[in-house]
Amino acid sequence: MTGHEPPTALPRELLERPDVRSALATHDFGTVFHVARTEAGISYSMIAAECGIKPERVGTLAKGHGKVTTFEKVVRIADAFRIPGRMVGLASRPWEAPPEDAAPRREFLKTTAAASLAVGLPELSRPSAGGRVGSDLPEKLRQRTARLRRLDDVLGGGDTFRTYLGEYQSTRALLRARSYTEETGRGLLSVLAEQAQQAGWAAFDGGRHAEARGLYEASHKAATDARDAPLAGNALAFLAYQELPGDRQAGVQIAARSCATAGPDAAPGVRALLYERLAWAHAVAGNADETERALEAAQDALNEADGAPQPDWAAWVDETELQIMSGRCWTELRRPLRAVPVLETALARYDDSHARDKALYLSWLADSYLAAGEVEQAATVAGRALALSSGVASVRPRERLEPVLRRLGEHQALPAVAEVLDMARS
Template identity: 75%
Template sequence: MQRRRFVKAGAGLAVGLPELMRPKVGSRVGGDYPERLRARTARLRRLDDVLGGGDTYRVYLGEYAATKRLLRDTTYTEHTGRALLSVLAEQAQQAGWAAFDGGQHEDATSLYEASREAAVDAGDAELAGNALAFLAYQTVNGDRQAGVDIASRSVDEAGPGAAPGVRALLYERLAWAHAVAGSDTETEQALEAAQTALAEAGSHRQPDWVAWVDQTELQIMAGRCWTELGRPLRAVPVLEAALAQYDDAHARDKSLYLSWLADSYLTAGEVEQAAAVTGRALDLASGVASVRPRQRLTPVLHRLSDYKALPAVAEVLDRTHG
């Protein structure tokens, strides 16, 4: 029932989707078309707020494929072609994210790589950097040093002239890569760079694909980083404060973020509190078409099993076997 509720909410977000007549094969694409297509892409991106990749992947992949056909089958000026390639790079990243969220990692990698190629051809350094940041986020769990290296390249590729929101996003993902690699100092430096960039964002126009990067998001990333580094005294306060402001409607993301809070409570020896937070995360993750909440909660539940004699823990563990 919960999943149906979120699918319905997602359908509501699609209402008012910008009208877009697809150009016919052999026709000429006008100069205003890329921005109309970008507006449609931005609207569809909102589906990711409430739906998992299992629900959105085919939608996003279909948009990407349609733009690829348009680039192949129509004519346009050089300027319009670069703008279309930039939109294509956005669409590939969104489809890649949905594939990653749905557990289709090979598809995600292929789409991120295609996105970077399109962004480079378009001369869009910000999107090229973000494609690398996505690749780093996917890579770091399997190869920590490679993840750090790719995340560092993402910052360099976007460059110091990138919009502040873009720099904040890339630096926070660099912080995450350093945290997974166990590097405290580098993590803190990257978080500070992200905070500095975010402080500039209010006075600059930002790409829509970084609209979700705000102070709450940065607090959550900081808390996640300190959790990964085994620093619960730093992690718990920022996660508690940020998640208190985070709407339950964002069920996938909130369940994920709660898993890090539960992890830090366990590291701090607050087992009952960890069990309570884990229970909330399980409630939110129920029925969401994403593999990631369960992947994140599995090791937390494993750690909790060491305390299964406690009633609060036994109740949560029993729910996972129901």
């Protein structure tokens, strides 16, 4: 196959066009067939011959009627049009260039992320030994922390933990060794709480669970001492997440306490974040009604957003994130008919550059497809998650995929399943 260029191969500029990319992501091949004929001059009869579909069926799909749903047809269409596997939820096809080795990919991401962060990273003038800290230092540190937080968009905790921990330790040493006003001290404690949460998250993501718990507890104390209720609530939300799925009821109680601690006057984005984490705790505990109420509370909080600035540590929570959390919750509650549509819609908008997070979210989609009995589709999605997580220094995508892969093993006679299991082994 690698040496044959089919007559239906689409030009790269068409494949990269936003409307075509969107159609491919949702397996809307009728749109692809229409574009192929009208803009690439590929006849329906040629498409039919290469894709193994009857000509009249090609025309019907191009008019927007019907959908291609079988794994074999998706593969055949991808090969006929030379659509890279990643664009339709498949592993790389044999005719594609060999995937980059994971280590160079990770090093490239680390280097480019560090380079971009270096531009505009607030420079700090540290006071000399025994010197007094200026009132502007907490805000400078907060800006620096926000900037460094962007590393988490592209790198896993295995790569970021030492960086985040170093920032936390530096601020903690400054608090102990320098003098400052009471107001500046509270500001520094608030920043310390943020830094401890970020370092704790990286530790958790890298599989360092004991260190994560210690950092979350330190964050809660610092935020409480700083009288920063939203950050104190967020520290509890992290602790609740850590508690699950071991002690589920304790996780629910801590998550509920996190919402109460932040209070009704917290910024909308903060309340949305804490309520969606409460929803997750209820879902893991099997509490469907409570899950739905928490998701509704998160949506209500988002609806209150009026464009006012949100704390940077909560600014990533938006409609797409809430949709994904909703899909994750319904997956945990074994409601695939509710989970699949919302996850499909949200993930179609979620960029592959957020490889770790998208791989994680795809694992829940694969899980729901399995629960619905759609084994081949589950295998396709699991393969996409495996490909995305390759080279990311996070233990969580593979941990989440393991039970899905084990259940897929019951269907290994299916070609789609055999392919993804072989991919997992390699």
